Amino acid sequence: MQKHSCDRLGQWLDQRAGLLLSLPALLLLLAFVILPFTMAVYASFTNQSVRTFMQPGTLAYVGWDNYRELLGDGDFGQALFNTMYFVALVVPLQVGLALALAVLVNGAEMWRRMLRISFFMPVITSMAVLAVVWTLLFNPGAGVFNTLLRALQLSPQPFLSSPRQAMLCLAAMSVWQGVGFQMMIFLAAMQSIPPALYEAARIEGAGRWQCFRRITLPMLKNTTIFVVYITTVFAFKLFVQPHLITQGGPRGSTRTLILMLYDEAFTNMRYGKAAAISVMFFVLVLLVTFVQRRLMPREERL
Amino acid sequence: MFKFTISMVCMAALLAGSGGCGQRADRSDAGTTLVVWAHEGQPAEKAALQSVIEAFNRSQTSVAARLEFKQEQGYGDRVNAAAMAGQLPDILEVDGPYTAHFADLGVLQPLNEILPPGLTNDFLPTILQQGSYQDKLYTLGAFDSTVALFYDRARLAACGITPPQSVQAAWTWDEFMAALAKISEQYPDLLPLETFMTWGGEWLTYAFLPVVWSNGGRVLAPDGRQAEGYLNGPATVAALRAWQQLFQRGYADPDATPGMFQHGQAAMALGVFNRWPIFRDAELDFGMSPYPGLQSSASPSGSWCWGVTARCRDTAAAAELLQWLLDPRQGLEPLCRANGGVPSRAAALALMPDYQETRGLFVEQLRLTGRARPATPRYGTVTTEVSRALDDIARGADVQQTLDGAARRIDAVLRDAGG
Incomplete structure (x- = not known):
């Protein structure tokens, strides 16, 4: 009798092992992602604001008003453009540079450790500190970059104070800051490529470029797909750099969707409208990921 | 799924419960x-x-x-x-x-x-x-604040400029601009006026709205419910066009690193009250003149x-x-x-004769021309929009267009807050 019930318990556990093992993660996901997001979708159809919290009875359903207001004024369009512009600049640059750096670091036997540290350092440095440093570097008057340009007899640039250049500056700074992370992923993947492949290729007479083109790149395919995805999602979430460095200016040229969301929620205290932005943002990232999946080659089992 | 819901509700209840025990005051024996x-x-x-x-x-x-x-x-x-x-x-x-x-x-x-x-x-x-x-x-x-025009005595004397000492005699905008022109001619390598623009944010709203007020302009309608027609009205636009000239003519620099006056690299500074001990400790020979104005006088306040x-x-x-x-x-x-800080009561000032002697201008200015920033339930929105607009204007943006945008954004929020 005893043995029988043990068997049944074992059987029951076996059948549900997957569910049980993923339960802790699922619960956390539910509590901190799915539930808040569901609440945000609900909030986006209300006039929720600091007032509705403090004065019960003022909360009202407003239908699509928040969305209509967003699509109606030019600010959302500008923020959308700014965000897409940043993504378009950063994703190819950061992924390409990360790959190049990984190749460089991987090849340099002696300096590998030092190079790895120096490229990874900005990733673990606080963005608040970097923001202050880069603001000084970009200063149009006394900044390092313009001092260099003047020394080279080139004309100084307005950098962050120009609506045309500000986003470029933020993109350059962000690539520099984040590239070490993607580089580490590429590096790890490169080091797991069996050396036998390269040896065989060399015996067959392949040069360095051919080895890279025919072995390294194909073997990194899955890693590259992963890196492109996460870089894209990180880039869409651009917030800290413009929040700290340009406050969205000059002339709104660095106001991103997340910065707009932050302003709406914490400056204007219109949580309903902020929630509408977050829903739109979610849909946008979903769409872009979808398109990416269609355009990019599928991941393969190696 | 049902169990998930139950556990979520329990968790939420737990969280809410643990937050509920406040450190509230109560009268015990x-x-x-x-x-x-x-x-x-x-x-x-x-x-x-x-x-x-x-x-x-x-x-x-x-x-x-x-x-x-x-x-x-x-x-x-x-x-x-x-x-x-x-x-x-x-x-x-x-x-x-x-x-x-x-x-x-x-x-x-x-x-x-x-x-x-x-x-x-x-x-x-x-x-x-x-x-x-x-x-x-x-x-x-307990205290208030204001902004005065600090100046380098020796350099201004060399230019033949004597800034006014009393609030009633404050420079008009034309006199102010003429003085700046003379300084930049005499000292081409010197920044004529330090404005601390890179502090950004609240500083811009606080320090430069008096220019608008001195021209009869306003940020919001008197009932506080609308920016359209006020923040982008003719009086405000004209005032900020005059203010923009400070930067367009190179008298002030929106990117100057703060501390130029303190280090002798600027001839004047629109500095907040707590610069006074800093300039004194830097052993500068400086004087103070009231905040200049357009049609009338106005000056910053608040703390x-x-x-x-x-x-x-x-x-x-x-x-x-x-x-x-x-x-x-x-x-x-x-x-x-x-x-x-400037003591908020006359009785306290009587106890601090040294303050009255060295910084009496602050007190006089607050009494005669000081003005509080707009009283609105959405001040955070107003100051964010105003400071961003001022920053853009200082960098050469079209004044009317910039203020139109700011007024539209403020009004969208005020409408919503109107209850």
Whole structure:
């Protein structure tokens, strides 16, 4: 009798092992992602604001008003453009540079450790500190970059104070800051490529470029797909750099969707409208990921 | 899925429960304990407030004040969150221009019935203006602030310029621009005017709205419900076009690193009151002139101030503590000596003859031309939009177009807040 019930318990556990093992993660996901997001979708159809919290009875359903207001004024369009512009600049640059750096670091036997540290350092440095440093570097008057340009007899640039250049500056700074992370992923993947492949290729007479083109790149395919995805999602979430460095200016040229969301929620205290932005943002990232999946080659089992 | 829902509800209940036990004041047999929230200022300022509160606690036995410092960064957000969670203290320090915001939300209760009548008689008019919203007084500050035109005596004398010393004789905008022109001609390598533009944010709103006011312009309609036609109205636009000339003609630089005047690299500076000890310690030979204006004169004002929250039950105890904090000898003098602020009451100034002697201009300016920033429940939105607009204008943006955009954005928020 005893043995029988043990068997049944074992059987029951076996059948549900997957569910049980993923339960802790699922619960956390539910509590901190799915539930808040569901609440945000609900909030986006209300006039929720600091007032509705403090004065019960003022909360009202407003239908699509928040969305209509967003699509109606030019600010959302500008923020959308700014965000897409940043993504378009950063994703190819950061992924390409990360790959190049990984190749460089991987090849340099002696300096590998030092190079790895120096490229990874900005990733673990606080963005608040970097923001202050880069603001000084970009200063149009006394900044390092313009001092260099003047020394080279080139004309100084307005950098962050120009609506045309500000986003470029933020993109350059962000690539520099984040590239070490993607580089580490590429590096790890490169080091797991069996050396036998390269040896065989060399015996067959392949040069360095051919080895890279025919072995390294194909073997990194899955890693590259992963890196492109996460870089894209990180880039869409651009917030800290413009929040700290340009406050969205000059002339709104660095106001991103997340910065707009932050302003709406914490400056204007219109949580309903902020929630509408977050829903739109979610849909946008979903769409872009979808398109990416269609355009990019599928991941393969190696 | 059902079980998930149950556990979620339990978790939510747990979270809500653990947050619920507040540190609220209540009157027990031993007397009342008042929880006081203050922003964490400079070390000297913090220590001074600490000892003012300690002295209060020693002075009597019926009321005990418990002081809690909160970081200045995000102070307002913290108070908003506390208000929504029902965890407000009894006595709350507020950044002056946010008085209307907290009054509108019902965070603060009017002081009119709490404080003895006549207490406010000798306060600076700017402090009373800052503390009022819809004809009721919600906050009172121990000190005020303003901005003066600091100048390098030797260099201005070399240019043959004598800046006015009294508020009545303040420079008109034309005189101001003429002086700047002379300076930039005489000293081409010197920055004629330091404006601390890179501080950004609230500084821009605070320091430069007087230019708008001095031309009869406004940010919001008198009833505070609309920016359209005011922030982008002709008087404001004309004033900011004149202000933009400071940057267009190279008299001021929106990217100058702060500290130029202090290091002798600028001839004048539109500096806030607490630059005074810095310039003195730098052993500069400097003078002070009142804030210049267009059609008339106006000058910045405002600082942190005290209010009583709606959750405070024992208003008699709150009144006792506020009167101590605002007492010329017990509160104002030590606090103002610590942070260099302008004492908010004439009685305190009488106790500080040295202040009157060295910085009498601040007091005179606040009395005669000082003006509080707009009282609106959405001050955060207004100041964000105004400061961004000013920054863009300083960098050469079209004034009308910039202000049109700011007014439209402010109005969208004000409409929503209108209740």
